[in-house]
Amino acid sequence: MALRSAVLRYIRVPVQTLTATESKPQPQWSLRASLRLFSSHDVHLTKEEVIDRVLDVVKSFPKVDPSQVTPNVHFQKDLGLDSLDNVEIVMALEEEFKLEIPDKEADKIDACNLAIEYIYNHPMAG
Amino acid sequence: MAASGVAAPTRAEVLQLYRSLLRVARQFCDYNVREYTKRRTIDAFRDKKNLTDPSQLFAAFSDGKAQLEVAKRQAIVYSLYAPKVKSIMDIKPS
Numbered sequence: 001m002a003l004r005s006a007v008l009r010y011i012r013v014p015v016q017t018l019t020a021t022e023s024k025p026q027p028q029w030s031l032r033a034s035l036r037l038f039s040s041h042d043v044h045l046t047k048e049e050v051i052d053r054v055l056d057v058v059k060s061f062p063k064v065d066p067s068q069v070t071p072n073v074h075f076q077k078d079l080g081l082d083s084l085d086n087v088e089i090v091m092a093l094e095e096e097f098k099l100e101i102p103d104k105e106a107d108k109i110d111a112c113n114l115a116i117e118y119i120y121n122h123p124m125a126g
Numbered sequence: 127m128a129a130s131g132v133a134a135p136t137r138a139e140v141l142q143l144y145r146s147l148l149r150v151a152r153q154f155c156d157y158n159v160r161e162y163t164k165r166r167t168i169d170a171f172r173d174k175k176n177l178t179d180p181s182q183l184f185a186a187f188s189d190g191k192a193q194l195e196v197a198k199r200q201a202i203v204y205s206l207y208a209p210k211v212k213s214i215m216d217i218k219p220s
Contacts, residue, residue: 084171087141091148103142 157213
């Protein structure tokens with residue numbers, strides 16, 4: 001634990017403060033999910049995989065026309081579903097990725113891209 | 127008949143009840159009961175989707191809450207006596 005915090009303190013991320021006058025192109029370096037020290041959960045889903053699986057779940061929903069499904073489609077506006085269907089789709093996504101999405105977050109998931117973002121950023125997605 | 131002072135459930139409460147019922151359905155270990163609970167919830171909510179009368183909405187909502195309690199208890203009871211052999215529908219093809 002102490003070693004980890006010591007190493008993290010040593011690796012400092014350069015803070016990017018670009019004001020209107022200066023615009024030095026700084027090298028992009030970020031401590032993203034690629035560098036996770038001592039993490040036992042190293043098998044993280046790629047965005048491709050998340051997108052594919054989310055689209056599969058949405059396409060296999062009986063009321064949905066599969067040809068209309070794109071990664072940006074809105075469930076109620078584009079696919080003509082209602083809020084009950086929305087809840088069902090979120091439940092189906094929970095089952096596919098073995099997640100428990102709390103109610104407040106689940107209410108916000110209205111469209112495919114929101115679902116993909118949420119699942120991709122969830123550490124326990126499997 | 128004037129509506130008494132019962133408060134009709136809000137949209138958010140209805141959706142929350144829907145989600146709770148679907149979640150409790152997942153807890154059943156018996157495939158048949160699990161699928162029945164899901165089907166019954168979906169059918170009941172769709173039937174009553176267009177109700178507008180506050181007293182009817184309140185009655186349907188409290189009915190749903192009572193069923194949720196029943197389902198929660200039954201999920202626990204079923205798990206106490208879970209059969210050792212899983213239903214064929216639960217076995218994923220390898």
